[in-house]
Amino acid sequence: MRTFLEFVVGTLAALFPVVDPIGAVPIFLVLTTGVPASLRHRYALSIARNVVVLLVGTLLVGGSVLRFFGVSLAVVRIAGGIVVFHAAWKAMNSDPKLNEVDNQDAAHRIGEHKDISFMPMTIPLLGGPGAIAVTLGLAAQAGGDLSVPTAMNLLAIAAAIALIGGVIFLSLRSSTLLLKALGASGIQAMSRLLGLFVMAIGVQLILNGLADWLASLNLLGP
Numbered sequence: 001m002r003t004f005l006e007f008v009v010g011t012l013a014a015l016f017p018v019v020d021p022i023g024a025v026p027i028f029l030v031l032t033t034g035v036p037a038s039l040r041h042r043y044a045l046s047i048a049r050n051v052v053v054l055l056v057g058t059l060l061v062g063g064s065v066l067r068f069f070g071v072s073l074a075v076v077r078i079a080g081g082i083v084v085f086h087a088a089w090k091a092m093n094s095d096p097k098l099n100e101v102d103n104q105d106a107a108h109r110i111g112e113h114k115d116i117s118f119m120p121m122t123i124p125l126l127g128g129p130g131a132i133a134v135t136l137g138l139a140a141q142a143g144g145d146l147s148v149p150t151a152m153n154l155l156a157i158a159a160a161i162a163l164i165g166g167v168i169f170l171s172l173r174s175s176t177l178l179l180k181a182l183g184a185s186g187i188q189a190m191s192r193l194l195g196l197f198v199m200a201i202g203v204q205l206i207l208n209g210l211a212d213w214l215a216s217l218n219l220l221g222p
Contacts, residue, residue: 011160017197018130021171044172046117052165054127058135074212081205
C-alpha cells in the first residue's frame with residue numbers, strides 16, 4: 001500500500017507536467033497585456049483557485065458520474081492516455097495550446113477587460129481534458145471503497161492538487177519576472193522537455209488501462 005507521501009509525490013509527478021504552469025506564463029502575459037498589475041495578481045489567484053476546485057471536484061465526483069453513465073475506469077485511463085499523449089505531441093511540436101477560436105475569444109475578452117480566469121486560462125489551458133483525465137486515473141488508483149486508506153489517498157491527491165494550485169499562483173503572479181529570467185525561448189524549451197515527460201505518462205496510462213481491461217476479461221493471468 002502506498003503511503004500518504006508517495007501519493008502526494010506521485011500526483012505531483014503526474015499532474016504538474018500536464019497542467020504546465022510555467023508553459024502558461026507567456027499566454028497569461030499576452031492575455032493580460034495592458035492590464036494593471038493589481039488586476040493581473042487577482043487573475044492569478046482566481047486561476048489557481050479555479051484549477052484546484054475543478055480538479056478536486058473531478059477527484060471526488062468524477063468517478064461517480066462515470067459509473068452513472070456506465071463507463072469503466074479502464075476505458076477512462078485509455079481515453080485519458082490518448083488525450084494526454086495528443087496534448088504532449090502538440091507541445092513537442094510547439095503548437096499553441098489555444099486554437100483560433102480561443103484566441104479570438106481571448107482577444108475579445110481583453111478588449112472589454114472581462115475576466116479571463118476561467119476561459120481560457122482554466123479551461124482549456126491549465127485544467128483541460130488532459131489534467132481531468134489524469135485526475136480521474138489518480139482517483140482510480142486511490143481505491144474504490146469507503147475505507148480509511150482510500151480516504152487518506154484521496155486526501156493526499158487533493159493536497160498535491162492544492163500544491164499545484166500554489167505553484168500556478170506564484171508562476172502567474174511573478175510572470176513578468178519569470179519571463180525576464182528564462183526568456184521566451186527558455187520557457188518554450190522547458191515546455192518541450194515537459195512535453196516529453198507528458199508523452200511517457202500518456203503511454204503509461206494507456207498501458208495501465210489496457211491491462212485493467214484485459215484483466216476484467218480474464219485474459220491476463222493472476
